Amino acid sequence: MATDARPVLNPVLTLKADSRPRSVTGGGLNESHIRTERLAPQRARLAKQLRDLADTNVSLHAGLMLIVIEMFADSYAPTYTPSVIFNDRHNAQLIAPVPSGYLVQLRQNACQDLASYIESTNRAEARAIISRIKSVESMFVSPLAGGQDFNALWNAAATREDGRIFTAWLAPFFDVMARDSITQFINASQREGRIRPLPNLISITREAGSNADQLQIQTAATSLSIARSTRAYRQAPFTPVEFVASDAEALRQLVIAGAVFRIDPVRPVTAAVVPRAPDPERPVPNEQWQPIVGIVDGGLFAQSYEPMVAWRAPSLVADVAANRKHGNQITSLVVQGSAWNTHLSIPDLVCRVGIAQSIAREDAAGATSEALESYLRAVIGRHCGDTKVWNMSFSEPVHGDRPLFMSRLGHRLRQIARDYGVLPVVAIGNHAPENSARLCPPADCEAALTVAGRQSNADGEPGLPCIVSLPGPGPEGLFKPEISWFSTLRGLGGEMLVGSSYATAITSALAAHTFHNLKEPTPDLVRALLIDASERDSFDHRLGWGTPHQDQRLPWVCAEGSVTLAWTAHLAAGFWHYWDDIPIPPEFVNDGKLRGRVALTAILNPLVSELGMANYFATRVQVALQYWTPGGKVANLAGSMREDQAAELEARASLAKWNPVRHHVNYVARGRAFSGTTLRVCARIFPRDLYQFGYVRNEDVPPSEVAFVLTLSAPEDSPNRASIYNSLVARLGNYVESAVNDIDIDIDQ
Incomplete structure (x- = not known):
């Protein structure tokens, strides 16, 4: 009997950014953000850990390693993103959020200088961050990839021709040369027989003159699993690969080499047994999983x-x-x-x-x-x-x-x-x-x-x-x-x-x-x-x-090739509210143009007339997903601004102007030329008939609660459409989290 205990691979995400009328630069960190009781011990601890990394014989790719920055529990928030320390100046780059911290790409020969900087800097922003970082360690000794029981992984996987089947996520370096180094190691492992590809590219074809579809499994060398994944990896750092491993030692070698970020066993797929009895067996109560x-x-x-x-x-x-x-x-x-x-x-x-x-x-x-x-x-x-x-x-x-x-x-x-x-x-x-x-x-x-x-x-x-x-x-x-x-x-x-x-x-x-x-x-x-x-x-x-x-699919899970953001907000009437800086995933761009499907849903808790006749709804919400044209102007990708421009009767009849539910869907099939790297959601509350509530101005109207759901879907013919979820998560960083209970988002799912 099914319960909600099943794993959720791509949960719907909560957008944690607040609305604002326009992008603003925050005031930054200052002395008040420093945890003084932790500053001195963390200077010493982090510097030592970085020097240990500098002297550790770890596998490097183009001179780079991946490290995990763990934050203290009171400091894992957007305000304390450690970009003031881990940046280009120090030969480092934030890659993605991970549980309790961040994944960082770091050049090993920069570790000594970075350790000295942490010990000596007087910059208030840097000292604030130092006091809030708990540890710095190699990804391969962290729980993310290291410390795995390779024998347990091996025993859990499905068997296939003197081996077992696994899925691994290639190490997500942003550096192209590092990804090329990983690709060379994977190809060498294949040549040496430690791992083998799978013919898992399936298509449906129909022969000329036939009216029957046929299933075709692609077996050409370029269509096999490892070749397809390494090709995709050259363009996108968050790429999984499915393969047959010869033994458990092959898995350990992949981790030691720093080639993979995570390994999961592939289990056998079985058909569900459908009971024939017309009267099903009654379920057993389970308070944890049955609402x-x-x-x-x-x-x-x-x-x-x-x-x-x-x-x-x-x-x-x-x-x-x-x-x-x-x-x-x-x-x-x-x-x-x-x-x-x-x-x-x-x-x-x-x-x-x-x-x-x-x-x-x-x-x-x-x-x-x-x-x-x-x-x-x-x-x-x-x-x-x-x-x-x-x-x-x-x-x-x-x-x-x-x-x-x-x-x-x-x-x-x-x-x-x-x-x-x-x-x-x-x-x-x-x-x-x-x-x-x-x-x-x-x-x-x-x-x-x-x-x-x-x-x-x-x-x-x-x-x-x-x-x-x-x-x-x-x-x-x-x-x-x-x-x-x-x-x-x-x-x-x-x-x-x-x-x-x-x-x-x-x-x-x-x-x-x-x-x-x-x-x-x-x-x-x-x-x-x-x-x-x-x-x-x-x-x-x-x-x-x-x-x-x-x-x-279930409503709290993102469809394959899509990513969904969901959030609620309280909006004051009479103002445009903006959620700026929603990154454009690369999977949503084709030939330099925006392409895919967008769906924007907003539901308003409206102010209503107690009389229940004409003009029952006294407030409405107007929403749109917007982008910037090559000329720098704002245009709508989904939604319309016509509601407050068309004649009232036309707007009500053709645009359902006063409905509290707005659901805008648009297939961007031919592509839209654009500029910049972000989208934005805008929303505004419009009131009417304020006299019936004793209100005089917009300012008198209490803020209105609005629920928002935004879904971006890559086009069906995009070869990398499945990675749109990871792409948006990586780019939003701490401004996004899983909306689902007991699920920590992992960009390598």
Whole structure:
């Protein structure tokens, strides 16, 4: 049974830089930044370690070595990046962040002079940094590459023709001559038979006159794994290579030679066994890996799922009136929707549940809307600490000729969600004789993730819209639904279930695991990541932005060939806010032009009108990803500035101007000529109708919270597209960290 204990290779990243109106030069370090109690002992310790490195018989490449700078725990921050010491002046260069410090390229014959500088410098900036560096050591005695149990590595790897298969990351020197030296050593190791390449370049071809695709494994010498990797390594320092090693000693020799940064065993790939039984085995509770989803429905009466109940709220409706069957079905899908539907592409995620029995059968007297709102506030207020996602597969009936204003239930649910920091996941509703044209409340809740249904195709992947599910948009042209998923599913009892309720259940599980995996989640950040992980580039009234399982990836993991930054910020109204200096990865440049796919998502926690009619949203956010043209002007790569320039009615109708969700996608296929080395994100909060809140000026409006997700994807035909993640991490350095729990980003993953 799957849990979240699986490794995350390329986690979504948190951008740690604050917004600013323009690039500014910081004041720099001064006497106040010096840890005086550590300065003298660290001068002596670091100088000795550098002199030891100068005298150590280590393998050099073009006279260079790689060292690890470990910072004290209180000093691993952008302010204390040790570039004032490790720079060109001292024949050193920062390469990349590593756990607790930095990887540095250093010329060995410069170690003595650098040691003397550390002992004698009176420069305040340098002394501040010296007092904050814990140690300096060769990379190959650090835990990164040295100290490995080569026999254990050997035993863990898959066998292949008198050897075993490994992946190694070549030593990431920035110096071209050093990389050439590494390449020569790797080629020599291949000639001597210590390592052998693999024919792992696969393509799909179709012969002339044939209508059948064929799989082809490239076996030409230039297509084998080692040749391809060393070619790529000449251009990019962060390059892995897969090979067959003859014995464990071959691995040790690679490390001793300083040729590799990290070695991982390649394990056998096996097919998953799909159980034939229609009724899956019930999961076992695991509090560490199974987040809780609050289920606001007809209760849970199936004893087989009782172990998965984390809490039960007092019932709002009696057992005899509760929609027991629906509650059981929804619970089974939230807990283990994939296990019930092994024929469909659904993430294998397991959740525990909290039960809020509050929805009656259609033929029974249920609670009033006000009673339900009060109940939800009480229950959510009680359990919001451990239950962040709330499944709401119920609807308030509406009639098609009713004015499209914000519903009370949607508005009140919005207030509850914002007050307690939770994410309602709400079904858009199903066709009924009295309504086949508009969503049903509370699907119009601004703070909710609204879900519509869709069919599956022959391969079990998302397909056409569901014929039962209602369409959007919501009031004020609100982008609803945001996402869609399978609405024809098997659940408890084994029968086929059809409706947006069931699509909502499997979405709730994914949302809960997204919350669970993030270090600093917010409801809007989770929504933004799910939208970013969906496959559509434009909004559709029936499908939203699609299904948040694009390429079967999870929302907290970057797709291959892509890198995703996610962050939240509080923005004052009336100002442009800029996130400058977002590096342009080399994989995003082709023939001197920007080329690839960009996606920028921003979700605003808006100021809203309590009346819930026209102009429901009193604030909006405008965002764009920008670059510099060859002439030095700013242009937009994704997003538009037209919202505040077009006529108001046109801007609302064609640009969805006042929607709190902005999702801009652009395929830069032909390339954009540019200048400089960075991109920037800009954002601005615009208010309206301030009088209804007693405000007079923009300055009176409280700062607004905005969640941002930015994804850069290298073009599909780029030979080095997989390295875009490492490239951006290396260039951002301490301004980026893993957004995922218990994951330290390692640029050589």
